[in-house]
Amino acid sequence: AQSVTQPDIHITVSEGASLELRCNYSYGATPYLFWYVQSPGQGLQLLLKYFSGDTLVQGIKGFEAEFKRSQSSFNLRKPSVHWSDAAEYFCAVGSNFNKFYFGSGTKLNVKP
């Protein structure tokens, strides 16, 4: 069965520090992978997505993610975090049948 695991519920980083949010997925075929961000009281916004090709994907707001098939991972990274990045981040996998599965989310807190 398809599933997405985000092992870190909360992460706190200092402003200007680098960030890596972990995501592991379980899916039988080549997955469609996504990272979304949700600010308080807002809907989800797509940061980036991966379907095929280059395993390093660039997204909006300076985020990138790397697909590693051997590790079933799709970790999100940012070299220098800004206070405005504080939000909740969701990893998701989409299937060929248009079904989508989300991780439980990682809440990012940014220290000044």
Next chain:
Amino acid sequence: DSGVTQTPKHLITATGQRVTLRCSPRSGDLSVYWYQQSLDQGLQFLIQYYNGEERAKGNILERFSAQQFPDLHSELNLSSLELGDSALYFCASSGLGQGAEETQYFGPGTRLLVL
């Protein structure tokens, strides 16, 4: 602003009641998705419609139903409400809804509280 609108923003009702949530997709988008976000279940995909037809079904309860109208807006009907149905319900839209690779644009959500 994603261009997806949802009404109402907040809804408070009692157990056993029925409510209808409404979603208007972005202009030109043919596909609508419904999601439920709750504290215990997280974010769950419920159902997808494309141009009025059901296309994919997720973890949608039998007490819940949805439809997409000719003008492409969609409604999610929740009946025989239980306390556990309290959640944030999101609608998203995409252009053609023909593949998981399409970007979905999310609305701001409807917060439902069942008392």
